Amino acid sequence: MTTSESENGAYVEPGEFKRDTNYITTRITADGRDGYRVEPGRYRLVATRACPWANRTLIVRRLLGLESVLSLGLCGPTHDKRSWTFDLDPGEVDPVLGIHFLRDAYLARYPDYPRGITVPAIVEVATGQVVTNDYAQMTLDFSTEWTEYQRAGAPQLYPKDLREEIDLVNRRVYTEVNNGVYRCGFAGDQTAYDAAYDRLFTALDWLEERLSTQRYLVGDTITEADVRLFTTLARFDPVYHGHFKCNRQKLDEFPVLWAYARDLYQTPGFGDTTDFTQIKEHYYIVHTDINPTRIVPKGPNLAGWLTPHGREALGGNPFGEGTPPPPPPVAERVPTGHQPA
Known part of the structure; x- marks a missing residue:
């Protein structure tokens, strides 16, 4: 290649x-x-x-x-x-x-x-x-x-007392997950792909276990670590599972990770900045080495992102002592039809 x-x-x-x-x-x-x-x-x-x-x-x-x-x-x-x-x-x-x-x-x-x-x-x-x-x-x-x-009530996304742990989690999430899906999708030969695939799903299994007993990746509120993981999870089923051959299982087949992703998606700031239509258009149209026809798939069905997740039972509060952000400015709202209805 x-x-x-x-x-x-x-x-x-x-x-x-x-x-x-x-x-x-x-x-x-x-x-x-x-x-x-x-x-x-x-x-x-x-x-x-x-x-x-x-x-x-x-x-x-x-x-x-x-x-x-x-x-x-x-x-x-x-x-x-x-x-x-x-x-x-x-x-x-x-x-x-x-x-x-x-x-x-x-x-x-x-x-x-x-x-x-x-x-x-x-x-x-x-x-x-x-x-x-x-x-x-x-x-x-x-x-x-x-x-x-920053606004009044802004969350502490990188609190001093948790920075060392956040940094450690971020390093593993970056190398094995954020960048790991790309190592699968752009592997130049079978050996490289097989190794990348194994590393990715080893890390996802680790995250599935870690998040089974705690609502967020570090501490009991959302942090920078959750932001960094979320953007990969949001793209997993629409893009990475098929387009990048990360197909051991879909995100919605990980009971814990799927619930965690839904919890974040339904938190103001996450889902309202996520545009599934543009996500699919980018990967399937730009990556012509992988998808020379540039055909953009119609699926998957996105309705599941809005279903109850039950993560509140683990405790924690997304904003800690802070508050949710207000609705996004009108000019910055994701276009109608680009998100689950």
Whole structure:
């Protein structure tokens, strides 16, 4: 199989799948130590509902109530080799940044930028330059550096006393699950696929056991760890089970994980940022190496996401001493028909 660029700096290579993890690591902080201070209105988050890595930022931004200080530009679910594009906007141009290709924001800062154009990205509005695309650090900074502008009642997604355990869980979830589904889907030979498949389901079995006695991954409230796992689980049956050959069993055949995923989906901030139509369109249309016909499947039936989950019996409270976020702004609501009715 020839090398070809996939999503978010990922590449298909002969043998084991490799992901390019060299992101722009500039940080936006309360003290501005990298030259970019947290300021309302200064930056624009560019994301897409289709991508799991970008979906994390949509969830955290909403949970913390940062909508009024960090504006949002949404790219469509598909892209070509050049860039993600703002094809959902009138004229296919972002109304704030004035660009069609997200690539333009990267090139504005790095004229010879050599890597893939990835989402999420944060762009400085005044200069039109990308500041960072380091998605893992981005959401942690929303929790720790943007505290002055978080809503009243915002949850503690990265509490100091749980950070060590959250980091440990996140490392395993990232390597074995978030990235594990990609190792299956983009494996270049049978041996690599078999190994990736075994690693993925070993980790899912571990999560099934861990979550059988506790409502959330770390502590008794939602944390960054739950956000990171959720975006992969939400895509499992619509995409990864078939498209990426992760087919030992579907998510809805894991009694505990399926209940856990439904619990989160029904929590404000999770389900209301999840767009199943765009998720399917992205994977089945963009990944032509895997799906050359670009046919997007009609299923699966999504109604189960709204059924009772019973996880309340384990105790815990999703927001701890905080409160749920209000409904999303009208302009940011998932289109009708893109979610279970």
